[in-house]
Amino acid sequence: MAISAPTPSVHRVAVAGASGRMGHMLIEAIRAADDCRLAGALDLPSSPAIGNDASAFLGHASGVPVTADVREGLSDVDVLIDFTRPEGTLAHLAACRELGVGAVIGTTGFSDAQKAQIAEVARDVPIVMAPNMSVGVNVMLRLLETAAQALASGYDIEVIEAHHRHKVDAPSGTALKMGEVIAEAVGRDLRQCAVYAREGITGERDPSTIGFSTIRGGDIVGDHTVLFAGTGERIEITHRSSSRATYAQGSLRAVRFLAGRSSGLFDMFDVLGLRP
Known part of the structure; x- marks a missing residue:
C-alpha cells in the first residue's frame, strides 16, 4: 500500500500597506509561493483600495478584501508582514500580541523607545525585524x-x-x-x-x-x-x-523561519544562518 507524502503546511500571511508599492510586491510574491497564502490585507481607512480584493491589481481574485479593521484583517493569520510607518506598525503589533500572530517587520525609522516596545511584544509573539529583508x-x-x-x-x-x-x-x-x-x-x-x-x-x-x-x-x-x-x-x-522583489522574497523566508516559534525577537542574520 502506497503511503502518500504529508501535505506541507501553508503559512497564512497578512500584508500591511496592501495597496502600496511594497504591499503589491508582497502580495504577488505570496501568490507565487506554494507554501504561503494571502489571508489578510490591511491599509489606511483613507485608501481607495478599502473593500476591494487585495489581488485585484493582478487580475486575480484572492477572496481577501483590503480592510482598515486590524483585528478583522488578522483574524485568520499566522504572520503579518509590515513595511509601513513606525506608528502604524506599533498599532498592528498590539493587535498581533492580542491575537497571537507573528510579525515580520521591515519598517524603518523607529526610535529607541519604540524598539523597546517591539522587544516587549516579542516576549509574547515571534517577530523578525530587520531594516532590510534582502x-x-x-x-x-x-x-x-x-x-x-x-x-x-x-x-x-x-x-x-x-x-x-x-x-x-x-x-x-x-x-x-x-x-x-x-x-x-x-x-x-x-x-x-x-x-x-x-x-x-x-x-x-x-x-x-x-x-x-x-x-x-x-x-x-x-x-x-x-x-x-x-x-x-x-x-x-x-x-x-533594482527591484523590491528581493525584499519580498526575504520576507517570505522570514515567515517560514517563524513557523513553530511562539515568541522571540529575531533578525535576518537568524533567518539566514549568518549569526557568528
Whole structure:
C-alpha cells in the first residue's frame, strides 16, 4: 500500500500597506509561493483600495478584501508582514500580541523607545525585524563586519545611500544598520561617532568617525555603498537593489523561519544562518 507524502503546511500571511508599492510586491510574491497564502490585507481607512480584493491589481481574485479593521484583517493569520510607518506598525503589533500572530517587520525609522516596545511584544509573539529583508544586503552586513575588523586603523569609513524621492526617513534604516555593524566591529558607539552632515568649514576629518551621505531622487529602489578610504587605496562594498522583489522574497523566508516559534525577537542574520 502506497503511503502518500504529508501535505506541507501553508503559512497564512497578512500584508500591511496592501495597496502600496511594497504591499503589491508582497502580495504577488505570496501568490507565487506554494507554501504561503494571502489571508489578510490591511491599509489606511483613507485608501481607495478599502473593500476591494487585495489581488485585484493582478487580475486575480484572492477572496481577501483590503480592510482598515486590524483585528478583522488578522483574524485568520499566522504572520503579518509590515513595511509601513513606525506608528502604524506599533498599532498592528498590539493587535498581533492580542491575537497571537507573528510579525515580520521591515519598517524603518523607529526610535529607541519604540524598539523597546517591539522587544516587549516579542516576549509574547515571534517577530523578525530587520531594516532590510534582502538576502544580499544581509550577506553584505556580514562582509562589512569582517572588513571593518581588518581595516579598523588607517581607513576612513563612509556610508553612502540613495533611495527614491518618496522615502521619508534619512539615513535609511539599512545605512544605519551598516553603521551599527561597523561600529560594533571596531569597538565604537555609533551614537558617539556618527557624522550625518557636513557644511562650511568643517576642519579635518576625525578618523574615529563614521560618515553618512544621503541621496534622494527619482525611483531609486535602494543603493548602499560603504567606503573604506586608506592611504593609496580604497575598498568599496556596494549593494544595489533594482527591484523590491528581493525584499519580498526575504520576507517570505522570514515567515517560514517563524513557523513553530511562539515568541522571540529575531533578525535576518537568524533567518539566514549568518549569526557568528
